[in-house]
Amino acid sequence: MSLPPVDIAPYADRRRRLSEQLRAAGGGIAILATAPHAVRNRDTEYPYRHDSDFFYLTGFTEPEAWLVLVAGASDRAILFCRAKHPEQEIWEGYRCGPEAALERYGFDEAHAIDELDDMLPALLLDQPALYRSFAAGGHVERRLRRWQAEAEQQGRGRRRPPARVQDLRPLLADMRLVKDAGEIAAMRQAARISAGAHARAMRAARPGMHEYELEAELLYEFRRHGAQAPAYPSIVATGANACVLHYAAGDAVLRDGELVLIDAGCEYDSYAADITRTFPANGRFNGPQRALYDLVAAAQEAAVQATAPGRSWNDAHEAAIRVLAQGMLDEGLLQGSLDGVLESGAYTRFYMHHTGHWLGLDVHDVGDYRGGESAPGAERPWRALAPGMVLTIEPGIYVREADDVPRRFWDIGIRIEDDALVTAEGCELMTRGVPVQAREIEALMRE
Numbered sequence: 241m242s243l244p245p246v247d248i249a250p251y252a253d254r255r256r257r258l259s260e261q262l263r264a265a266g267g268g269i270a271i272l273a274t275a276p277h278a279v280r281n282r283d284t285e286y287p288y289r290h291d292s293d294f295f296y297l298t299g300f301t302e303p304e305a306w307l308v309l310v311a312g313a314s315d316r317a318i319l320f321c322r323a324k325h326p327e328q329e330i331w332e333g334y335r336c337g338p339e340a341a342l343e344r345y346g347f348d349e350a351h352a353i354d355e356l357d358d359m360l361p362a363l364l365l366d367q368p369a370l371y372r373s374f375a376a377g378g379h380v381e382r383r384l385r386r387w388q389a390e391a392e393q394q395g396r397g398r399r400r401p402p403a404r405v406q407d408l409r410p411l412l413a414d415m416r417l418v419k420d421a422g423e424i425a426a427m428r429q430a431a432r433i434s435a436g437a438h439a440r441a442m443r444a445a446r447p448g449m450h451e452y453e454l455e456a457e458l459l460y461e462f463r464r465h466g467a468q469a470p471a472y473p474s475i476v477a478t479g480a481n482a483c484v485l486h487y488a489a490g491d492a493v494l495r496d497g498e499l500v501l502i503d504a505g506c507e508y509d510s511y512a513a514d515i516t517r518t519f520p521a522n523g524r525f526n527g528p529q530r531a532l533y534d535l536v537a538a539a540q541e542a543a544v545q546a547t548a549p550g551r552s553w554n555d556a557h558e559a560a561i562r563v564l565a566q567g568m569l570d571e572g573l574l575q576g577s578l579d580g581v582l583e584s585g586a587y588t589r590f591y592m593h594h595t596g597h598w599l600g601l602d603v604h605d606v607g608d609y610r611g612g613e614s615a616p617g618a619e620r621p622w623r624a625l626a627p628g629m630v631l632t633i634e635p636g637i638y639v640r641e642a643d644d645v646p647r648r649f650w651d652i653g654i655r656i657e658d659d660a661l662v663t664a665e666g667c668e669l670m671t672r673g674v675p676v677q678a679r680e681i682e683a684l685m686r687e
């Protein structure tokens with residue numbers, strides 16, 4: 241059963257802010273569908289997850305729902321949702337229905353989803369612009385085209401549907417980039433639960449266990465604290481598996497002397513956490529593991545220091561790669577000079593991903609990493625960080641077996657990932673409920 245959010249004011253406020261933007265651009269109509277059900281196999285569906293943009297503007301989590309915003313002389317927010325259906329609710333559970341939705345969610349109008357096709361063509365008439373997601377699926381495309389065609393007919397040449405069609409996503413992405421107090425509270429809770437799950441997995445880990453047993457510890461901890469789901473498939477990777485960036489928890493056995501990399505986070509009230517920790521299966525780092533581990537921890541610390549309001553998006557990444565590249569030279573993984581390996585990109589052999597991404601309703605959250613105007617012929621500059629933005633800081637190092645690589649480093653994959661909220665002074669790491677320093681991890685694992 242999906243209940244309305246305790247406080248609907250933030251959702252109404254977002255709709256109002258979006259409408260203001262549409263009005264400032266000449267007015268128009270915005271149409272947004274939530275996510276469709278996805279079939280897993282035959283008549284079994286994947287667990288349902290609403291569309292993040294749709295949720296951001298409505299707080300409404302039921303499937304088969306559409307939001308229509310009319311921004312003009314007066315704003316209208318109209319919800320279409322499943323009608324009440326007592327017999328079907330016996331099988332599938334509670335449905336809010338339009339009458340209750342109108343009252344509980346603060347829309348101006350709410351109608352049964354069956355009325356959508358009848359009502360939409362008329363709503364399109366005389367609107368100067370149509371805003372919709374350019375990434376919506378075929379089912380949305382087809383309906384929009386049909387409504388446009390029907391509106392043409394209904395208008396009989398005197399009234400017209402919008403001539404201008406624009407993507408709604410960039411407007412919402414900019415809004416979603418800066419989190420409000422309610423969003424931050426949900427993200428802190430997702431972070432807290434996820435950190436607890438990582439600590440639990442570290443305590444449970446022993447040589448001889450399977451990766452999936454550690455995954456089970458994570459899932460247990462997520463769910464027992466009320467997280468609705470993992471925010472993404474958990475990575476639990478022992479030994480060489482840690483060098484496969486998107487490895488899913490499998491059935492490999494943790495061996496004495498190996499490192500285990502876990503990248504897992506829960507979704508709490510629709511908001512994601514994203515944490516990675518790397519620890520020794522037997523509770524003690526060996527020398528080469530510890531050398532590379534401390535290197536990644538130092539790179540992360542440099543990136544944390546570069547995460548503050550006014551700093552450019554890419555400063556943290558640049559700080560991290562400087563530390564990592566120098567460490568790779570010091571440890572004999574690379575040869576040459578620091579400037580040389582930074583310039584040539586030689587370090588990407590062992591560190592091939594970026595140091596972070598936006599985090600929010602989606603684990604790789606929306607939002608342009610660049611902003612502002614560019615000089616002619618140049619790329620747009622990186623966006624400047626501002627309070628309320630949330631991003632991950634996740635440097636790593638991945639060393640595969642190779643003749644030109646010192647044997648002591650073979651099959652070591654390490655990543656350390658925390659979730660940072662940009663504050664007025666710098667950043668707050670929301671995920672430090674699980675330790676990062678090697679000595680603290682060893683102490684936790686001895687408990």
Ligand code: GLY
Pocket residue numbers: 472503504514597603634657
């Ligand atoms: N868990 C996905 C990522 O770290 O980006």
Ligand code: MN
Pocket residue numbers: 514597632634657
């Ligand atoms: Mn991440």
Ligand code: MN
Pocket residue numbers: 503504514515516657
């Ligand atoms: Mn991650």
